[in-house]
Amino acid sequence: MFKHPKESRITITQLMLPSHSNFSGKIHGGFILNLMDQIAFACASKHSRNYCVTASVNKVDFLNPIDVGELVTLKASVNYTGRTSMVVGVRVESEVVQTGKKKHCNSSYFTMVAKDDNGKNVPVPGLILDTEESVRRFARSLARQEQSRKRSNRFKSSEFKIEEHLESIKSQNAKLELK
Template identity: 80%
Template sequence: MFKTIEESQVTITQLMLPSHSNFSGKIHGGFILSLMDQIAFACASRHSRNYCVTASVNKVDFLNPIEVGELVTLKASVNYTGRTSMVIGVRVESENIQTGEKKHCNSSYFTMVAKDENGKNVSVPGIILNNKNKIRRFARSIARQEQAKNRTTAFKTSEFKMEEYLDAIKKQNALIEL
């Protein structure tokens, strides 16, 4: 079974309140991460028709601060489907209500796994890729998976070759005392 990406997309908009702010008066990154996880869950669950759990989050860069009083819009789409997992792309934008100025605040990728009522992994429908952008996003997810496998292997304790990294470490803000 295959579904269009549009069938599962979710968008939410929320007003940022003072209770969402950190000590510097900006919206707390942890609050935004929580909203991102919620919308990724909603999108993955809508696609799979099962409850889903977060398996991993790939790279969260906070590009622009979010101010109290701004509207934050989160958009989630299925970018990739495996057998039981999905990669959900989440985009966060803020909008100044008075000026209408919009800022891209971050984008991230949540790997979600579908579960049945007994907590066992369950198969998910595939996605229909009907334009170049959707194919690009799917291919990008495949590439990220390969990069993650390579990172895991290179830095495994039994595989790590310290000598290959010493020169690079010496150029950083660290002191090696062996």
């Protein structure tokens, strides 16, 4: 079975309240992460028609702060499907209600795994890639997976070569005291 990405897309908008803020008066990053996880869950569950769990989150960069009183809109779409997993792209934007000015606050990729009632992984519908954008997103997910595998292997303790890294560490805010 295959589905179009648009069949599972979800958008939510929420007003940011003082209870969502940190000590500096900006919206707490953990609150935004919670919303992102919720929308990724909803999108993946809608696509798979199963309960889904978060397996990993790829890179969360907070690009712009969000103020109390702004509207935050989160958009989620399934970008990639494996056998039992999906990569859900999540975009966060804020909007100043009085001016309509919008800011891109962050984008991230959640790998979600579909589960049955017994907690076992279950197959998910594949994606129908019928636009250049959907092909780009799918290919980008494949590239991120490959980069992750290479990064994991390069720093595996059995593969790590300390001499390849000592020079670059010396120019950092660290003090080497190897014995």
